[in-house]
Amino acid sequence: MQFAHENRDGIDIVRLPERLMMADAADAKAQLKAILLNGSGRLILDLTQTGFMDSSGCGTLVGSLQTARKQGGDVYLFGMGNNVRALFELTKLHTIFRIFDDEKAALRAMP
Amino acid sequence: MTTSATLLTLDSDPTKLGDLQARVDALCRDAGLDSLAACEFTTAIIEAVTNSIKHGYLGEPGHPIRVHWRRAHDSIDIEIRDRAQPPPAGFLDHAEMPPPDAESGRGIAMIRAYADSARYARVDDENVLNLTRRL
Structure with a gap:
């Protein structure tokens, strides 16, 4: 699965798929890592389409955050639906990611 | 009272x-x-x-897994x-959620959080995991 990806003024934006789970975790992690390492380390993930995420999906996002921060960058999220938001609260991932309502707000906040 | 059952293999x-x-x-x-x-309950089942x-069949395709889904009058029983190969003894007891910056180790905690009950038994060389969610 190839993620939809664009770069806007040095900030990478990736549209995540409907599901982020074990089958795609290794590939997803590799794609996000490559985007971060080839870019500025500033990544915005669009979760608008993502209705389901399992523990492997959580691990993929945490891995990308760690890669970004090692580069002095960050990973921001937007478009999170209720199901994924509840998962983030259970796993406390909302305490380590900055989460925005929409793309414009995430872009505005990214240094 | 409505009950129904489905076998997903x-x-x-x-x-x-x-698909599952x-x-x-x-x-x-x-x-x-x-x-x-x-x-939430689907997440528990998927985990x-x-x-x-991942751990039982070590990622090797070609082995059957059966998911019996049953709706009772006040619960869904899976x-x-x-x-x-059997999981480690007492694996369901290790339900503490790891720190948020951990890349793995959340699966069992998510099962325990999203199912109202979770029981495991080894029966006739089969792993049998029962999960319930109240309606």
Whole structure:
């Protein structure tokens, strides 16, 4: 699965798929890592389409955050639906990611 | 009182998990769980089947996993059966959620959080995991 990806003024934006789970975790992690390492380390993930995420999906996002921060960058999220938001609260991932309502707000906040 | 039962059989192939997720989520909604509750219980089931594939069958496709889905009058009861190697004793007891910056180790905690009960037994060379969610 190839993620939809664009770069806007040095900030990478990736549209995540409907599901982020074990089958795609290794590939997803590799794609996000490559985007971060080839870019500025500033990544915005669009979760608008993502209705389901399992523990492997959580691990993929945490891995990308760690890669970004090692580069002095960050990973921001937007478009999170209720199901994924509840998962983030259970796993406390909302305490380590900055989460925005929409793309414009995430872009505005990214240094 | 309405009861119904469905047997879902899948191969121990991670690429089959997406179809299982869609099917189980639809069954949970049809049984009366709201969108969030259906997603939560589906997550518990997917985590359990993922464990079977990843740790039981070591990621090797070609082995059957059976998911018995049953709607009772006040609960959804799931039984997951496989013939993989057994999990470590007491694995369901290790339900503490790891720190948020951990890349792995959340699966069992998610099962325990999203199922009202979780029981494991080894029966006739089969792993049998029962998960229940109240309606």
